[in-house]
Amino acid sequence: MNAPERIALTGIRGAIVDLDGTMVHTAPDFHVAINRMRSDLGLAPIDIETITHFVGKGTENLMRRVLAVDYAPDDVERHFEAALASYMKHYVAINGEYSSVYAGVREGLDALRAKRIRLACVTNKPIGFAVPLLEKTGLRDYFELVYGGDSLPRKKPDPLPLLTVCTDFGLKPEEVVAIGDSSNDAQAARAAGCRVLNVPYGYNHGESIHDVDSDGIVSTLLDAAHLISA
Numbered sequence: 001m002n003a004p005e006r007i008a009l010t011g012i013r014g015a016i017v018d019l020d021g022t023m024v025h026t027a028p029d030f031h032v033a034i035n036r037m038r039s040d041l042g043l044a045p046i047d048i049e050t051i052t053h054f055v056g057k058g059t060e061n062l063m064r065r066v067l068a069v070d071y072a073p074d075d076v077e078r079h080f081e082a083a084l085a086s087y088m089k090h091y092v093a094i095n096g097e098y099s100s101v102y103a104g105v106r107e108g109l110d111a112l113r114a115k116r117i118r119l120a121c122v123t124n125k126p127i128g129f130a131v132p133l134l135e136k137t138g139l140r141d142y143f144e145l146v147y148g149g150d151s152l153p154r155k156k157p158d159p160l161p162l163l164t165v166c167t168d169f170g171l172k173p174e175e176v177v178a179i180g181d182s183s184n185d186a187q188a189a190r191a192a193g194c195r196v197l198n199v200p201y202g203y204n205h206g207e208s209i210h211d212v213d214s215d216g217i218v219s220t221l222l223d224a225a226h227l228i229s230a
Helices: 027-040 048-054 060-067 075-093 105-114 127-136 160-169 183-192 221-227
Strands: 015-017 120-123 143-147 174-182 196-199
Touching: 015 160, 027 048, 027 060, 027 075, 048 060, 048 105, 060 075, 060 221, 075 127, 075 160, 105 120, 120 160, 127 143, 127 160, 143 160, 160 183, 174 183
Parallel strands: 015 120, 015 174, 120 143, 174 196
Antiparallel strands: none
């Protein structure tokens, strides 16, 4: 189903916001850390556009996709642990150094907070990377809750993280909207019974966000805030 461009959302009391590709342009960080890892493994660098298409399903998937550029499936698994360890070392060293907050994010979060919408950040990024990035970008204090990809037994597109936030907030899923840049966010929201808005400027595995089933495409988080009301 194609997503509608805009739709007003009423009865909303909570918002779950994605991180990579939604609030922060983190692909440049991935690009640097991945190519440093590839250098450690004796592999040639790859371009940022290719890496961007691999982002969204967690660090383990990212590593396997990056290794699959050079290796057959069996060799990917053989090199996986070394690649992951190298990547984690390099990423923690540069986390946030090359990233930037997207336009409209701070204004959108301010507007949602002014409407007394409770805010949570749910990302597939490991929590040990997510919280420092939120702190470095000055976004951490907007959120009552932050869940990373390793905070719970399952990550997006599984609905568990979104349902956990609903439980923590004491809200019904239909009172909560997820805002993200990819099919992961939309699928998790649909499965949880939440509403969902997508931004068009993120990663979404290199696929068009217009092909994702959602309640609307919004140009910025501020645009999303204008459509949301209690």
